[in-house]
Amino acid sequence: MPVQATVRTTEGAVQGRRRHGHTVFRGIPYAQPPVGALRFAAPAPPQRWEGMRQATEFGPAAPLSLPVDTGPPQGTDWLTLNIATPDPGATGLPVLVWIPVGGYVSAMSSDPMYDPAALAEAGLVVVTLNCRVGAEGFAFLDDAPPNRGLLDQIAALEWVQRNITAFGGDPGQVTVAGQSAGAGSVAALLTMKPARGLFRRAIAHSVPGLHSTPALARQVTTTLAERVGAATPTAAALRDTDPWQLAAALTALNTGLHAHRARWGRLTETGTALCPVIDGDVLPETPWTALAGARADGTELLAGHTRDEFRLFSVMSGRHGTFTEHDAHTALELLAPQPHGPDAYRAAFPQAGPEELVETVYSDALFRMPSQKLAEANATAGGTSYLFELRWAAPALGGILGACHSLDVPLAFGTLDSPIGTQLIGDEPTPEAVALSRELREAWIRFVTTGDPGWPAHRPDRHLTRVLDTESNTLPYPEEASRRIWEDHSPAPFDLV
Secondary structure (H helix, E strand, C coil), X not given: CCCEEEEECCCCEEEEEEECCEEEEEEEECCCCCCHHHCCCCCCCCCCCCCEEECCCCCCCCCCCCCCCCCCCCCCCCCEEEEEECCCCCCCEEEEEEECEEXXXXXXXXXXXXXXXXXXXXXXXXXXXXXXXXXXXHCCCCCCCCCHHHHHHHHHHHHHHHHHHHHCEEEEEEEEEEECHHHHHHHHHHHCHHHCCCCCEXXXXXXXXXXXXXXXXXXXXXXXXXXXXXXXXXXXXXXXXCHHHHHHHHHHHHHCHHHHHHHHHHHHHCCCCCCCECCCCCCCCCHHHHHHCCCCCCCEEEEEEECECCHHHHHHCCCXXXXXXXXXXXXXXXXXXXXCHHHHHHHHCCCCXXXXXXXXXXXXXXXXXXXXXXXXXXXXCCCEEEEEEECCCCCHHHHCCCCECCCHHHHHHCCCCCHHHHHHHCCCCCHHHHHHHHHHHHHHHHHHHHCCCCCCCCECCECEEEEECCCCXXXXXXXXXXXHHCCCCCCCCECCC
């Protein structure tokens, strides 16, 4: 019989349960369900409750726009969070807030890959959250606030500031963290005025360069609205559309993005039609320009990427090993910085065939260069940046995946036995995998606790990077050829062609 634990929040009392070495509380609302009159609105403060609220089950995720069966709808209380704490009666423990957003189309804090047990048992209070994604969070509607998914994340961080002391955490020692679109969320939070003062440090793995202009975002949303029979791209027209029907329509749109290449250009290469919008208000500009232009303050930042970011997508799509010279030409023209980027890539990688060129430019444009340039911009803004590259190759599928996108997540959480962990690493992790997982996890813990992961900072004049491998080393930035190609180019918002 699990031992129960009780904590009183500003909205009411919650009852969680003790696990080996830590205590968990799940499904606590940080805002009201964004449905009915609140659908497509900014997050509304949570309502108070009387008596004891059971906090032992994860809250439902917002509708996911994924090309897989996500199961039947689980409810509409999408804006909840979970807490794992070493001891609710403790004081001053460092706090890690994990944003589990993928592709801006999914956010599932219940994913076993994000099990916080190892981090909580090491002394961190770990918060994971659900937020709006897909159309609910990022459709650009004329009569609704943009970037609602980011506003949800800010509401969750405000809840943490009000309540984390009751769970043993220190509100002055909060680190916000994420990978992929979660890292893109972190990058946005670094520069959003309402997020100032809500966290002290940031961890961003595989930062994507995904932002849209209002013109492009409006056309994408118009297309999506037409698919569900809405007359206009407005909250009023879409409010009565079933959320799961709208999510399914976005899945279909994402699957067929290449059909819109002539009008939507670079966006069609991302697999994601909806992403944060540079709207001039909620998100005034990209994180890179805001930090580099001193319109946002730097912070303590741990950023990094994997060596073979794009390999996961090329293998999953069945394209790995099939790329042609035409594919390489198209990728370079769409994704390399213009006007000289395509020629610069061919000059920098003279022996590369079409396969290597495609994987290099996709990895650079979508994740590697946005991550590296975020570290540089943060340092320029007065912050301290630490950079890493994961070079260790996933053992699964005979090593074909390389050091692919997402491999770093189960390593950092120590969840090698989670479904994704076993898919990438295998049913029986090797001693090298276990040791590397411990190294990355301990770097996280040091950084969240002290602001220093254990290697020298990445400075504009010394691009030192921790290269994580069977034998890790601190080296000059390993993707220097790509860095030079992108040196004078920051990731720009996608726009209409």
